[in-house]
Amino acid sequence: MIVESIHDWQTQAACRGMDPAIFFSPDDDAAGVARAVCSICPVKAECLSEAMSRGEVYGVWGGTRERDRRADPPRRARPDRIATTTAAAQA
Ligand code: SF4
Numbered sequence: 111m112i113v114e115s116i117h118d119w120q121t122q123a124a125c126r127g128m129d130p131a132i133f134f135s136p137d138d139d140a141a142g143v144a145r146a147v148c149s150i151c152p153v154k155a156e157c158l159s160e161a162m163s164r165g166e167v168y169g170v171w172g173g174t175r176e177r178d179r180r181a182d183p184p185r186r187a188r189p190d191r192i193a194t195t196t197a198a199a200q201a
Pocket of ligand 1: 152170172
């Protein structure tokens with residue numbers, strides 16, 4: 111049996127215990143809720159780095175949607191830019 115280990119940073123995730131469906135919904139409203147959670151997450155950088163290193167295609171990771179990661183290559187998909195984008199989108 112293969113057991114996937116949990117990274118230390120995941121224990122600090124703002125989404126810990128939440129319904130994962132929120133983060134993997136094709137619905138823009140759900141993605142907005144997920145991104146709002148990510149915006150206050152203390153491990154957003156680690157989450158995005160992990161998603162990018164694994165080439166995650168689906169879901170919201172580190173405050174980015176699928177299309178954000180496709181449109182914004184890893185070099186530019188940094189949490190500091192995402193936080194600004196998210197704050198601007200919520201204004
Ligand atoms: S950045 Fe978002 S998806 Fe990643 S651990 Fe934090 S709350 Fe969860």
